Amino acid sequence: MRKQLFPLALGGLGIGTTEFVIMGLLPDVAKDIDISIPSAGHLISAYALGVVIGAPILVALSAKFSPKHILITLMALFTIFNFLSSIAPDYYTLMLTRFLSGLPHGAFFGVGTVVASKLAKEGKAAQAIASMFTGLTLANLAMVPLVTFIGHHLHWRYAFGIVSLIGIATMLFLYFWMPKQKALRTVTFKEELEFFKTIKAWHILTIVSIGFGGLFAWFSYIAPLLIHVSNFEEGSVSYLMIVAGAGMVVGNIFGGYLADKKDPIKVSILLLSLLVTSLIIVFFFSESKLLSIILTFICGALAMSLGSPINMVMLKSAKHSEMLGAAFLQAAFNVSNTLGAFFGGIPLVFGLGYNYPALVGAGMAIFGVALCILFLKRYNM
Incomplete structure (x- = not known):
């Protein structure tokens, strides 16, 4: 990793940690501030809502300034609001600070995506973007388990x-x-907003919002899948999440490499197709512990391998609107998280097994493949 890209990766580490660590600490938070666990779960939604709202607005307000100053300012806001979360006296204050903490998230990655591509050597833009997301993958691999342990004990x-x-x-x-x-x-x-009046812009955002929701349909219910279908001990889940995190690290690097070598929309078609296949295998074979471990790694890898290619699709499409496009893309990722968790949970409401969210995820990913193929035929990138 080039020295200039390290601060972006470090920022990604912090953002990834605060986004995901709350999931493992929900029982602790609920007990401490005397609320139910479902109510504590709204803290996750509050952060995601902040990302969706903050990404385009903060980029729009700051784009005329130097990227260096924008990134420092966004990280200052991120730091202040996370500190306020650490001292929030009650549930409603914590809800507000979590929402505010999410505001800089998408804008930081949106600006960082464009900055990384500008700093990259010729033909290495996707790998530079992947370097920025290395921090996000390392958060899932090591930082979230570590900070969850500290927070719990x-x-x-x-x-x-x-x-x-x-x-x-x-x-x-x-x-x-x-x-x-x-x-x-x-x-x-x-003039920047003109791009978002086109079908092409919303085509890309729909690919992410629905197609990428397939992996979140699987990931949102991975713990009960591993416990109730694969029959792992509850205490083993945290170690298996490290396996998923390791896959994310590998997938992030692999996706960036592929997107620099091939047409990124074709890479997205390939990776989404592999995700469909993997999720179908999860549905049918999760009772095998060995296969479950292997599939946890593979699905984790495919989850992060898709990031760089679709960012490159947006950067190539949104001429003169790259930063706003990248910010909107971050908002779309959070929409996909929400949709994946929602649709993946529907079979569970009807009493079906915890392997069914993976099947729903495969369906969402198939829709994403179809949208990518349509995009390729229509725009011939």
């Missing part, structure tokens, strides 16, 4: 305190290592 508030420290470190590295660049906006905001 000491206090859940320490988790957000640690995230705040990562935010401070990110600001320092951005200040010293991120080169100065001119403002990325080359047209007016009104």
Whole structure:
């Protein structure tokens, strides 16, 4: 990884940690502030809502400034709001600070995606973007389990305190290592928005919102799948999540490499097709412990391998609107998270087994494949 890209990866580590660590600490939070676990679950939704709302708005407000200053400012907001989460006195205050913590998330990755592509060597843009998302994958592999352990055995508030420290470190590295660049906006905001009046823009966002929701349909219910279908001990799930995290690290690197070598929309078709196949195998063969471990790694890898290719599709499509496009893409990823969890949960409402969310996920991913093929035929990138 190039020195200039390290601050982006470090920021991704902090963002990934705060986004996912709350899931493992929900019982601790619920007990401490005297609420139910379902109510505590709304803290996850509040963060996701912040991402969706903040991504386009903050990019729109800041695009005329230097990317270095934008990134530092976004990380300052991220750090402050996570610190406030660590000292929130009650449920409603914590809900507000979680929402505010999500606001800089999409904007940071949106700006960072364009910055990484600009800093990349010729033909290495997707791999540079993948370098930024390395922090997100490492968060799932190591940081989230570590911070969850600390939060559970000491206090859940320490988790957000640690995230705040990562935010401070990110600001320092951005200040010293991120080169100065001119403002990325080359047209007016009104002209930037013209791209989002086209079917092409919403075609890409729909691919992400629905097609990528397939992996979240699987991942949202992976713990009960492993416990009740694969028959792993409950205490083993945290170790199996590390397997998924390792797959994400490998997949992120692989996806970036492929997207630089081949047409990124064709890469997306390939990877989504592999995801469909893997999720169908999960549905039929999750009773096998060995296969479950292998499939957890493979599905984790495919989950993150899709990030760089679809970002490259957006960057190539959104001429003069790259930063706003990348920010909207982050919002779409959070929409896919929500849709995947919602549709994946429908079979469970009707009493079907915990392997059925994977089948729903395969259906969503098939829809994504179809949308990608239609995009390729229509726009011939």
